[in-house]
Amino acid sequence: MSIDVNPSIELGFNKNLKVIELIPYNEEGKKIIEELGDWKLKGIHEVADSILNTIKSKGYLKKEQEIVISTVHIAESKQEADQEIEKTISDLEKTISEEHAKVTSYEATVKERDQAIENGVTPGKLISEQKKTTTKEMNQRKKPKKEFKKELKGNRSNSKTPTRNGEEIKKTKEQKVINKETKKQNENGYKQVKEKQKEKGNSAHKRQYKENGKSEKSKLHKNNQQHQQMKNSRSQHKNNKKHNNQNKNKKNNNQNNHQNKNKKHNNQKNNNQKQFINDRHYR
Helix, strand or coil, rough: EEEEEECCEEEEEEECCCEEEEEEHHHHHHHHHHCCCCCCCCEEEHHHHCCCCHHHHCCCCCCCCCEEEECCCCCCCCHHHHHHHHHHHHHHHHHHCCCCEEEEEEEEHHHHHHHHHHCCCCCHHHHHHHHHHHHHHHHHCCCCCCHHHHHHHHHHHHCCCCCCCCHHHCCCCHHHHHHHHHHHHHHHHHHHHHHHHHHHHHHHHHHHHHHHHHHHHHHHHHHHHHHHHHHHHHHHHHHHHHHHHHHHHHHHHHHHHHHHHHHHHHHHHHHHHHHHHHHHHCC
């Protein structure tokens, strides 16, 4: 639960509705907590009532002032606890209404509480500010067009700058001309730099292309040489084979000739022997 008057204080309590912490959100809230004395583990109704009484005694509670009370359920609470919290809020509202002040109560979510802590305010203050801004925007939309135009004109007339003399106008014109010229110079310089970079890139590309061509040519030349060598070695191998075959054939022919000669010689010899025997027989 949080109470926002000008002192902003948040009450933290357990499931038994006993107050376990009081968090001040400004200097006034600190002072009020210091004035309370012993408040730990006392009932929420008692502590909230003593906070409001201290705020009244210190003169913070004024007529037509808006007091914001908000509650946040961090964990699931019992029905009895909810009833006690509602009773505490209604009693606070009664006490405040006696002082002719306005009371607004909100039930905030855990997400809204986290957002409020980030902004350094209580959940009630955050919701109240959000509601005010939304109502203001709604009222602006509901305003007739004529009134809205009048407001705009009034704002424009208030925000008008004093009229300038001739020299100031002349200076601004000269400055505009200078700015245009410098802009043109910058653009031309940028174009020149870009063109140079393009030329460099093209020359580098050409160089790379030439180098690649050379390397490709050398590779082709090497491949051709290797292919020629292989071709030569194959033809050499064929020639050697042919030569070997020729030698082999020659050798075979020689052997055959020699064998035939020997055969012929032997036959001649046999014939001679036979002739001799025959001749001898007749004698």
